[in-house]
Amino acid sequence: MARQANTPGWWHRYGEVLPSWFQSYLGLEAATSLIRTYEVQFIPGLLQTRDYARAVVVLGHEKAPEDEIERRVDLRMTRQQVLSRSDPPQVWAVLDEALLRRPIGNRKVMLAQIEALIEASRQPNIRLQVIPFNAGGHAAAGGAFSILRFPDQDLPDVVYVEQLTSALYLDKRDDVDRYALAMETLCIQAAPPERTRDILHRIASEYDTYSLDAVPQ
Secondary structure, three states, X not given: OOOHHXXXXXXXXXXXXXXXXXXXXXXXXXXXXEEEEEEOOOOXXXXXXXXXXXXXXXXXXXXXXXXXXXXXXXXXXHXXXXXXXXXXXXXXXXXXXXXXXXXXXXXXXXXXXXXXXXXXXXXXXXEEEEEOHHHOOOOOOOOOEEEEEOOOOOOOOEEEEEOOOOEEEEOOHHHHHHHHHHHHHHHHHOOOHHHHHHHHHHHHHHHOOHHHOOOOO
């Protein structure tokens, strides 16, 4: 990884819209063999549809010109190519039910995004779990985080915690162990993976019925 650090990555061509603190994450993501992530606000970036990603970008950059918005969306879509390479990383995502019910964009955007998650869950390298509301409080009440593992056993896991204008990268053993324990507890508290598609289908059907008045068309 140290040798590769001096080799410009694909993301450098998005330098004008890419914060420096996130460039490090893209380098780690490209080298990882396993990504475990917990999300409570948005669908994980690697699993977002283009329209959903655009809606998320607009939330954070509503005054940006349209060409900048599209560049930021293109960056997110290009990131997803890591999942279609010959040796894609394993992705294990635990999703809080709240983010599936929080309307981002319009009804069609949410329906398409949930359908995309259903398809993603069929991929052999992607595992999705949902923490339902009735699970109550849980081990990661502090917020979203990701744990990245690398194929080289000599490299420590890295915990990534994104903030509004920066990010934390943690690799000290005590920190990683605490987050790993939280992730393992989340996976136990969440509905098992084999129930994920049923949960997603149910939420999609609700968007298609009573949520029509709640979510903009």
